[in-house]
Amino acid sequence: MTFEITMPKLSDTMEEGTLISWKKGIGERVERGDIIAEVETDKANMELEAFASGVLLDVRVKPGERVPVGTVIAIVGEAGEKAEVKPVPQPELKGVEVEEIPPAAPEIPVLAVEEQKEKAEEPALTPSAEDKASPLVRRMARELGIDLHEVAGTGPEGRILREDLERFQMEGRLAGKRAGVPPLRAEPTVPLVGGKPQPLSRMRAAIARAVTASWRSIPHFSVSVEIDMGAAEGLYRSFREAGVSLTINDMIVKGTAMALLKFPNLNAAFTDDGIIIYPEINIGIAVSVEGGLLVPVVKGCRRLSLKEIAVKSRELIDRAREGKITETDISGGTFSVSNLGMFGVEAFSAVIYPSQAAILAVAAIRDTAVARDGRFDKARMMKVTLSADHRLVDGVDAARFLSELRKVLESPAMMLV
Amino acid sequence: MEFNDLGLMDFAEALAIQEQLVADVFKGSAPETVLLLEHLPVYTMGHGGSEENILDHSVKAVRINRGGDITYHGPGQLIGYPIIDLGRRGRDLHRYLRFLEELIIEVAGDFQVAACRVPGRTGVWTDSGKLASIGVGVRRWTTMHGFALNVTTDLNGFAAINPCGIAACPVTSLERLSGQSVPMEKVKEAVREHFVTLLNERLPVYT
Numbered sequence: 282m283t284f285e286i287t288m289p290k291l292s293d294t295m296e297e298g299t300l301i302s303w304k305k306g307i308g309e310r311v312e313r314g315d316i317i318a319e320v321e322t323d324k325a326n327m328e329l330e331a332f333a334s335g336v337l338l339d340v341r342v343k344p345g346e347r348v349p350v351g352t353v354i355a356i357v358g359e360a361g362e363k364a365e366v367k368p369v370p371q372p373e374l375k376g377v378e379v380e381e382i383p384p385a386a387p388e389i390p391v392l393a394v395e396e397q398k399e400k401a402e403e404p405a406l407t408p409s410a411e412d413k414a415s416p417l418v419r420r421m422a423r424e425l426g427i428d429l430h431e432v433a434g435t436g437p438e439g440r441i442l443r444e445d446l447e448r449f450q451m452e453g454r455l456a457g458k459r460a461g462v463p464p465l466r467a468e469p470t471v472p473l474v475g476g477k478p479q480p481l482s483r484m485r486a487a488i489a490r491a492v493t494a495s496w497r498s499i500p501h502f503s504v505s506v507e508i509d510m511g512a513a514e515g516l517y518r519s520f521r522e523a524g525v526s527l528t529i530n531d532m533i534v535k536g537t538a539m540a541l542l543k544f545p546n547l548n549a550a551f552t553d554d555g556i557i558i559y560p561e562i563n564i565g566i567a568v569s570v571e572g573g574l575l576v577p578v579v580k581g582c583r584r585l586s587l588k589e590i591a592v593k594s595r596e597l598i599d600r601a602r603e604g605k606i607t608e609t610d611i612s613g614g615t616f617s618v619s620n621l622g623m624f625g626v627e628a629f630s631a632v633i634y635p636s637q638a639a640i641l642a643v644a645a646i647r648d649t650a651v652a653r654d655g656r657f658d659k660a661r662m663m664k665v666t667l668s669a670d671h672r673l674v675d676g677v678d679a680a681r682f683l684s685e686l687r688k689v690l691e692s693p694a695m696m697l698v
Numbered sequence: 699m700e701f702n703d704l705g706l707m708d709f710a711e712a713l714a715i716q717e718q719l720v721a722d723v724f725k726g727s728a729p730e731t732v733l734l735l736e737h738l739p740v741y742t743m744g745h746g747g748s749e750e751n752i753l754d755h756s757v758k759a760v761r762i763n764r765g766g767d768i769t770y771h772g773p774g775q776l777i778g779y780p781i782i783d784l785g786r787r788g789r790d791l792h793r794y795l796r797f798l799e800e801l802i803i804e805v806a807g808d809f810q811v812a813a814c815r816v817p818g819r820t821g822v823w824t825d826s827g828k829l830a831s832i833g834v835g836v837r838r839w840t841t842m843h844g845f846a847l848n849v850t851t852d853l854n855g856f857a858a859i860n861p862c863g864i865a866a867c868p869v870t871s872l873e874r875l876s877g878q879s880v881p882m883e884k885v886k887e888a889v890r891e892h893f894v895t896l897l898n899e900r901l902p903v904y905t
Contacts, residue, residue, distance in 0.1 A: 291836075292792035301746040316837075321746050324765035324820035325791040325834040345746065571904045604786050604904060 283358035284333045287416060288320065288342075290350045290483075295322045297349050300342045304328075309337050311357055313609075318354070332608045336360045349443075351417030414441040421446055484573035492632045499551075503630040503642075504679040505666040508687045510646045514661055516693045530566070530620050531591040533643055533665075535696050537618060538562050538582035538590075540685040547682050548615050549638045551672045565614035565634060566594060568601045575601045576634060578614040587696050622646060628664040639669040639679070641686075699894050703886065704735035706773060709742065709760060716842045719781045724840045732893060733779040734886050737771040739855060744833055747863065754858035764843035766820070766833035767863030774850035774871070776885050780893075785839035787901040795820050795832060797900040798845050802830045804896065805847070805888040811875045819864075822847075824875060827868030828861065849873060849885050 288298045301319040305311055311331045318329040335357040342354040413434050414422065418441055422429050432449045434441035481489065513532050520527045541548045541562050550557045562583045565576040577597035579590055600606045619631040620643040631642040642665065649662040665686070669679045689695050704712060712735060722728035741752075743759040747767040752759060759768050771777060784794060799815050802822040806813040806829060813830075816823045822830040822845075830847040848871035861867045873880045 292790045294790075294792045299746060301744070319745055319763060321744070321765045322791055323795055324744075324832050325795055325836060326744060326746070326763055326765045327791065327836045328763060328838075330838065604789070 283338065283356050283362055284335065285353045285416070286317070286329070286331070286355040286357060288348050288350050288352045288354055289327065289329065291320075291322050291325070291327050295350055297347050298322045299347045300344055300354060301326060302344050303340055305337045307337055307340060308360075311335060311337050331357065333357050336362075338362060349415050349417050351420065352415050413439055418443055418446060482572050484570075484575075488573055491635055495633050495635045499633050499635075500671040501630075501633060501668050502671050502676065502679075503666050503668045504676060504683060505628060505664055506680075506683040506687055507649075507662050507664050508690050509651075509660050510663045510690065511661045513690050513693045514646070516696075525588060525591075526595065527587070527591045528594075529622070529646070530618070530643070531587060531594055532690065532693060532696065533620065533641075534564050534566065534579060534582065534594065534618055535585075535587045535590050536686050536689040536693075537564060537616065537641060538585070539689050539696065540682050541616060542583065543685050544678065544682040546674055546678060547639045547667075547669065549673055550615075550636045551638070551670055556673060559615040561615065563613050563615045565611075565617035565637075566597065567617060567619035567631075568598050570601055570604075575606055575611060576614060576617060577601050577606060577610045578612065580613060617641070618643060622663070628666055630666045630668050633668050633670060637670075638673045639667055639682075642666040642668065699897075700729050700731045701890050701893075702731055702733050704733055706736045706738065709737050709740040709771070712737065712777075712779070713762070716779055716781065720837055720840045720842050723781045723783055724785075724838050728781075730783055731781045732889070733777075733781070734889065735777050735779075736773050736775060736882070737777055739770070739772040741768060741770055741859065742833075743768040751860040751863045751865075752858070753860065757858045762843065763835040763837075764833035765835070766831070768859045769831045769833070769846065769861055770855040770859060771846055772851060772855050774848070774852060774882070776847045776849050776882060776889070777844070778847070778889060779844045780841060782841045782897070782901075783839065784836065784841060784901070786903050787897075788904065789839055790901075791834070791836065793901060794841065795834065797897060798832050798834070800900065801889070801892055801896055802845060802847055804892045805885065806872065806875075808888045809872055809876045809880055809885075811872055819862075821862065824870060826875060827870040829870055829872065829875070831862055847872070847885070849880055849882055 291298065299321045301321050303318050305315065305317045311317055311334060313331055313334045315331045316328045317331045317337065320327050320329055336359060337355060338358045339356040340354065341356070342348055342352065348354065414429055419429065421443065422432070427446060427449060429441060432441050432445050435445055436442040510529070513529065517527060517529055517532065545558050548559050548562055550559070561581060563578045563580045564582050565578045568575050568577060577600070579585070579593050579597065582590065585593065597610055600610060614634060614637060616637055617634045617640040619640060621629060622643055622645040625645045627647070628644045629642050631640045633640050644664045646661050646663040649660055650657050651660045651662070652658070665683065667679050667683055704715070712733065715733065719728060719731055723730055741757050741759040742762050744764050744766045745761055746765070747759070747761070751768045782794070784790070799820070799822055803813045806822065811824065811829070813822045813824050821828055821832050830845050832845045833843050835842045848869065850873045851871050853869050853871060856869045861869055872885065
C-alpha cells in the first residue's frame with residue numbers, strides 16, 4: 282500500500298507552497314514522526330513530518346519548486362512497491378493489520394481517513410484527465426460534481442486549473458445546466474431565503490464526505506432498548522470515591538466491547554468482496570470539538586480493562602479537544618459510540634462510520650417510573666439506539682447485541698472480572 | 699506566557715535553547731515562551747535562501763530552518779524568538795506572521811515611529827526602509843525563530859548582502875527614525891506589554 286504526501290495547507294490563505302529541501306532521500310526508510318521535508322509559505326517554514334512509516338519511494342517536487350496546496354510531493358510505501366498513485370483498495374482495514382495501517386496524507390488528520398475511501402470510490406479518470414489536474418483540483422471537481430473530462434484546461438500543457446473549474450461552474454450555472462449531482466453542495470430545491478453560502482471548513486467538509494458516503498452506501502436501520510443504569514451509576518460512584526477517574530461513557534465502551542466479543546458480526550465491514558469480521562475491537566468515541574466532530578479510537582478493547590479504557594479514552598478526548606489528535610488516533614475504528622447523554626437527550630440515532638457495521642447512540646440517564654412486581658418504582662433509565670448495516674446484520678442480531686449490552690450494564694460487576 | 703531575557707548571546711547558543719524549548723512546549727512541559735535577546739554579529743539564511751544574495755563573499759551565512767532569505771543580526775537589534783504552540787491557536791502560519799508584524803507596528807508606535815506592512819513582503823516597513831525582518835520555523839506546529847527589530851543596529855552590517863533577498867533594500871532603525879536615543883530595555887518592555895494581549899486577540903487558544 283502506498284501513501285501520498287501532499288503539500289500541506291499551513292494557512293487558510295495559503296494556496297501554494299515551496300518545497301525547500303528534502304530531509305530524506307528516495308529509498309530511505311521513513312518512520313512516523315520523522316521530518317521528511319521542509320516547506321515554505323511566505324516567510325514561515327514548516328518541517329513536514331511523516332504520518333506513515335515506510336520507504337520513501339518517490340519525490341515528485343524538487344527543492345525550490347512551488348506547487349499548489351494538495352499537490353502530491355512524495356510517495357511513501359513498502360520497499361519494492363511501485364511508486365504509482367493508485368487508489369487505495371477498499372476497505373483499507375483488513376485482517377490483523379488493523380492497527381498497523383499507516384495513515385495517509387499528513388495534510389490534516391480528520392480528512393485522511395475519508396480521503397482514502399474517497400479515492401477508492403472515485404470513478405477512474407483516464408490517465409490524460411488525471412494528469413491534467415492537480416489533486417487539489419481533482420478534489421474540488423469531485424466536491425462540485427464536475428466531470429474533469431468536460432473542463433478545458435488553460436494551464437501549461439492544457440492543465441486544468443482552479444480558475445478553469447470555477448469558470449466551468451459559473452458557465453454551467455448561467456446556462457442553467459449542471460454536470461452531475463454535486464455530492465456535497467447540493468442546492469436546496471426551495472429558493473434560498475437570503476444569506477451567503479459560507480465556505481466549508483476542512484473539518485466540516487470531512488464530516489460531510491464521511492456521512493454522505495455512509496448514508497448513500499449503507500442501508501441503515503435502528504433498534505433501541507432502555508437500560509437501567511442504577512447499578513452502573515453505583516459502581517461509578519464507588520470508583521470515584523476510591524479516587525479512580527472514570528466516566529459512565531467508559532463503562533458503556535467497556536460493555537460494548539464485551540457485547541461485541543459475543544456478537545462479532547457487528548464488529549465488521551461489508552465490502553464488495555464479502556464480509557470482513559475485524560479481529561480486533563477498536564471503539565471510536567465521537568467527541569465534539571470546535572467546529573465539528575472527531576472520532577478518536579480506543580484500540581485493542583478486547584484486552585483492556587475498564588480502568589485502562591478510562592485512561593486511554595481520557596487521553597484521546599483531551600488530545601482531540603486540544604487539537605493535538607494524530608492521524609493514528611482517529612484511524613482503525615471497528616465500531617463507534619456517540620454519547621449525547623450530557624445534553625439530556627431522550628433518544629437519537631447516529632450515522633454509521635464508513636467501513637463499520639454499526640454505531641451506538643447513547644442518550645441521557647433519566648429518572649423514570651417503571652413497573653416492578655406490579656408496583657411503580659423509579660429507576661435510572663437510559664435509552665440506547667443501535668444503527669446497523671442491514672447488509673451485514675438483521676434486526677434480530679441488533680436486538681441480541683443490545684440485550685447482551687443491557688445485561689452487562691445492568692450487572693456492571695461483570696466488567697471487573 | 700514567559701518572557702526570558704537572554705541578553706547578548708551567540709547565535710548557536712540561542713538556537714540550542716530554542717530547540718530545547720520547542721520540544722518542551724510541544725510536550726506541554728514548558729509554558730509558551732518569548733526569548734528576547736541580541737546576537738553577536740552573524741548572518742543567517744533560511745534553507746530556501748539564495749547564495750546570490752551574499753554580495754561580500756567573505757560572509758558566511760548560517761543556514762537555518764526558517765522562512766526567508768539572508769539577513770544580518772548584531773548588537774542593537776532586538777531579537778524575539780516566540781516559542782508558541784500554534785497547534786492550539788488555529789494552525790495558521792500566515793495569521794502568525796501577520797501577528798508578528800502587528801506586534802512590531804504597535805511597538806514602533808510607542809516610539810512615535812509609523813510602520814506598516816507591505817503586502818507580499820513579510821516584515822515591517824517604514825517610508826525610510828525596512829525596520830524589522832521576520833522569519834519563522836515551525837515544528838509540529840510549535841514556532842521558533844521570529845523577528846529582528848533594528849533598534850540601534852549598526853546598519854553597515856546589511857551592506858554585504860541583499861537583505862531578505864531584496865537588492866539594495868534600504869534598512870533603518872527605530873533610533874534613526876525617532877531621532878532620539880531609544881534604550882533597548884524600553885523596547886523589550888514594549889514587546890512584553892503588547893505581546894500577550896495581541897497574541898490572544900489574533901491567535902486565540904481554542905478550548
